[in-house]
Amino acid sequence: MSASSSKLSASRGLSILPALFRTSVGQKLLTALTGVALVGFIVMHLLGNLTLLAPDAGPFNLYAHKLDSLGPLKILAEVGLVALFGLHILNGILLKLDHKRARPVSYGYAPKSKGGPSYSNASSRNMIVSGSILLFFLILHIVQFRFGPSLSEGYTTLLDGGVEARDLHRLIVETFSNPAMVAIYVGTTLFLGSHVRHGFWSMFQSLGLMKQSRSRALYAAGLVVGLVLAVGFLALPIVLYFRSQGV
Amino acid sequence: MKLNLEIWRQKNPKTQGEFKKYSLDDVSPNMSFLEMLDHLNEKLIRDGIEPVEFDSDCREGICGSCGVIINGQAHGPKVGVATCQLYMRHFEDGATVVVEPWRAKAFPVVKDLVVNRSAYDRIIQAGGYVSTKTGGHPDANAILVPKQDADKAFEYATCIGCGACAAACPNASASLFTAAKISHLSLMPQGQPEKDARVVNMVNQMDMEGFGNCSNIGECSAACPKQIPLEAIASMKSDYIKASLK
Numbered sequence: 143m144s145a146s147s148s149k150l151s152a153s154r155g156l157s158i159l160p161a162l163f164r165t166s167v168g169q170k171l172l173t174a175l176t177g178v179a180l181v182g183f184i185v186m187h188l189l190g191n192l193t194l195l196a197p198d199a200g201p202f203n204l205y206a207h208k209l210d211s212l213g214p215l216k217i218l219a220e221v222g223l224v225a226l227f228g229l230h231i232l233n234g235i236l237l238k239l240d241h242k243r244a245r246p247v248s249y250g251y252a253p254k255s256k257g258g259p260s261y262s263n264a265s266s267r268n269m270i271v272s273g274s275i276l277l278f279f280l281i282l283h284i285v286q287f288r289f290g291p292s293l294s295e296g297y298t299t300l301l302d303g304g305v306e307a308r309d310l311h312r313l314i315v316e317t318f319s320n321p322a323m324v325a326i327y328v329g330t331t332l333f334l335g336s337h338v339r340h341g342f343w344s345m346f347q348s349l350g351l352m353k354q355s356r357s358r359a360l361y362a363a364g365l366v367v368g369l370v371l372a373v374g375f376l377a378l379p380i381v382l383y384f385r386s387q388g389v
Numbered sequence: 390m391k392l393n394l395e396i397w398r399q400k401n402p403k404t405q406g407e408f409k410k411y412s413l414d415d416v417s418p419n420m421s422f423l424e425m426l427d428h429l430n431e432k433l434i435r436d437g438i439e440p441v442e443f444d445s446d447c448r449e450g451i452c453g454s455c456g457v458i459i460n461g462q463a464h465g466p467k468v469g470v471a472t473c474q475l476y477m478r479h480f481e482d483g484a485t486v487v488v489e490p491w492r493a494k495a496f497p498v499v500k501d502l503v504v505n506r507s508a509y510d511r512i513i514q515a516g517g518y519v520s521t522k523t524g525g526h527p528d529a530n531a532i533l534v535p536k537q538d539a540d541k542a543f544e545y546a547t548c549i550g551c552g553a554c555a556a557a558c559p560n561a562s563a564s565l566f567t568a569a570k571i572s573h574l575s576l577m578p579q580g581q582p583e584k585d586a587r588v589v590n591m592v593n594q595m596d597m598e599g600f601g602n603c604s605n606i607g608e609c610s611a612a613c614p615k616q617i618p619l620e621a622i623a624s625m626k627s628d629y630i631k632a633s634l635k
């Protein structure tokens with residue numbers, strides 16, 4: 143073996159990507175990098191949506207209008223998000239297929255964890271399940287709101303200062319007066335929490351930043367982040383539903 | 390003590406295997422798991438049945454050849470021991486014990502409980518060593534190694550390459566093994582000159598062998614008879630990312 147660096151044998155993953163993202167370590171590096179960005183996005187999304195808790199429609203519609211007025215920047219952000227989600231999802235599916243190929247004959251007796259340092263739990267073993275549920279939800283969510291009724295369908299409001307804007311608030315309030323929609327959203331947030339519970343710790347491992355002495359604390363932090371995201375997101379439809387019922 | 394065994398029997402890599410039931414009623418709690426299998430084989434030979442094939446060598450937890458899955462757990466129910474260090478007193482009288490080989494595409498079954506673990510040897514051959522001239526041995530303290538690094542390197546060096554990590558991993562990933570071997574050397578001064586090439590070449594080889602990828606679930610470390618910590622994997626990843634960006 144020579145002491146000089148060798149070429150990566152990039153044999154897996156998404157073939158359009160640089161070699162670094164097409165090795166086992168690189169594939170998980172990509173999962174982690176897109177994961178960090180997605181968690182960042184989700185946190186911002188939750189913070190922005192908290193304006194829905196205001197007593198009137200003003201703050202939320204203003205927030206939505208401000209985002210809309212970013213023009214090309216908003217388009218750029220949207221394209222960026224589609225790319226992020228796309229990379230994360232396609233790469234995640236390819237990973238899962240690799241895992242399946244790596245054990246063509248499964249065990250006759252169900253594997254049992256020895257516990258200890260293992261983080262084998264419903265969250266860690268079902269990342270592809272929680273991820274897929276998030277994917278279906280994303281499609282529904284974007285069709286419902288991003289491409290839902292807008293100005294031309296009469297969803298208009300006057301912001302302070304007389305600016306005419308899309309009344310997204312009305313659409314959201316109408317959506318969450320339907321208990322079935324509330325149930326779908328609440329259900330999905332639980333899977334988001336579960337995905338982040340394991341994903342948070344997993345990122346540190348995949349980025350090579352985990353120290354054994356901090357392992358337990360990091361995993362616990364992941365649970366907290368997952369819980370905060372889940373509770374934050376599930377509170378919104380529930381609050382709006384009860385408001386629609388005049389409670 | 391009595392034991393109801395269900396053991397994976399497979400004639401050769403090409404045939405379909407199946408679980409076969411055997412019962413023993415004179416197992417001593419002081420037998421090791423492998424001695425129990427020896428005992429079963431003596432009985433099978435007396436009965437004119439082909440004995441169960443399994444690997445073993447040192448029978449003291451250092452060679453790494455004896456791994457099997459016992460009731461769904463690599464090396465059985467005890468933490469931090471290899472199959473050869475597992476004793477029958479850890480089982481209940483009359484227990485049903487299911488024994489099967491490691492399952493991974495990269496560890497094909499040779500016969501019964503024996504799998505071919507050459508994939509691990511090839512990962513080592515790809516860089517799990519240092520190229521040094523072996524002259525007379527140097528003074529003990531000629532090269533200083535910080536105590537923390539020496540301890541960690543030693544912990545990684547205790548890996549016996551048994552394959553339990555890949556066998557226990559839900560994805561059949563060899564990350565813990567490969568990482569232990571890489572991180573052991575990358576902590577030592579002697580490992581520095583070849584550090585980048587080593588991590589790249591060993592990960593390349595691991596990928597080529599058809600192991601799965603790491604989902605950071607941690608079953609590997611739980612199953613490891615040497616209890617190699619998961620930090621080894623993070624350390625391999627950090628070395629790999631640095632090496633590939635150079």
Ligand code: HEM
Nearest residue numbers: 173174177180181234269270273274277341344345348604
């Ligand atoms: C809100 C959206 C999402 C967020 C915040 C998110 C976040 C994360 C994070 C942080 C990780 C851990 C990264 C690592 O292991 O290094 C991860 C892993 C994963 N994600 Fe997502 N994710 C999201 C959506 C999705 C979707 C829609 C899928 C669709 C299939 C998906 C599939 C996966 C899979 C399969 C893994 C595990 C990969 C593995 O370890 O083998 N995720 N995600």
Ligand code: FES
Nearest residue numbers: 448452453455473
């Ligand atoms: S026979 Fe050597 S480790 Fe078990």
